[in-house]
Amino acid sequence: MILRELSDECLLYDETTNHAHCLNQVAAEVWKLCDGRNNIAEITLALGRHLNRRVEEELIWMAVRRFQKCGLFLNTIPKLSGTNALSRRELARKVGRGAVVAFPLVTSVLVPTPATAASCFPLLHICTSNSQCCSNHCGLQGASLICLP
């Protein structure tokens, strides 16, 4: 995993799955605290100190759920239920209507292969239609459809 810290965000690149993730400030802080030594209560306290405001434990669970969904944890977390599995809307309601809540956000993209990132596929690349190929000719060779001259 490659980590790059920006001013108020954090970027993670998973070399095994080729997914890149952008964590906002709250998610980044929680992720850094998820080092295998802290429990949820300790992370909640530490995050509260860092952000200089009261933090709900459910916020940490929300981040944990997101990390697990994105494959950012080595080990699996038991399925969450009840108050631990609050949605963003439910959490906002619990904290209070007027309160400004910074939620943990994780945005992910699958980093493409070179051919997918290019405008059109080069010769001999697997294709499904003519328009995908730079040569405008997607044809059968053997059992595969590939870009042909």
Added chain:
Amino acid sequence: MEKLDRLGWVAGLTFTTFGVRIGVRVTSTELLDLASSVFPAGSKVSASRTVERLYSVVGGSTRGGDSGRRFFLLYGNVARLTRTLNSQELYEIWQSDMDFYIAQRAPRKLFVHAGVVAWKGHAIVIPGRSHSGKTTLVKAFLQAGATYYSDEFAVFDERGRVHPFPRPLSVRTLNTTRKITPEELGSLPGTGPIPTGLIMLTHYDAGVRWRPRQTSSGRAILGLLANTLAARRQPEGALATLEQVASGAQVLQGTRGEARETVESIVYHWGKKV
């Protein structure tokens, strides 16, 4: 390769382009002119005899059964890329293969699939896949007075500056693709590297009004990374370069409608600040 080596090669050249050494050998000297035009602007003839990719072009020969028709054969290393009667087709396939190779192999440059124009010395970078409307937007910017940098790749150096890659614009019509030079649109190609001023994360949707929102550098980096050719091969270097790119740029995200309306809005709101 040995069989190919035995053909009667009459001339050859080595070019260095974006730090990649590419060789060309031909069976008739007039093909060298075509070779020179296939290389991107700024390519330099090199004295090196070692190349990373070798193009072999056979032309001007006649084949017995074709009663004098002249075929062109193009090889990239040992793989045959095309056999055609049409020199324009040869040119396009050659250029496409070369651009793709350079984009993956350039040692100190990062190639991102994007349209790029310059406005008052700052680059506007529009990353996106095919059919996202990049070319239409680039064309509209050029008609509004921007300088042309690229319709295909944003070429970033380690300091995050954009370099020109000024191939003609590929404007798609219903069934064909038409090449248009920036001069035809009243613009000129850029000449040197410039810093990135604006990153537009957008795609076209008919009838939508351009109401962008400002977004973070991290999101911009993800948007660029999703269109970076060498991202899987060198993720660490790609992230470092893109961080430099995004650090000084404003980032706008949103669906756009008509290109002209979008460009007018950008020029009015963002163009005044630079």
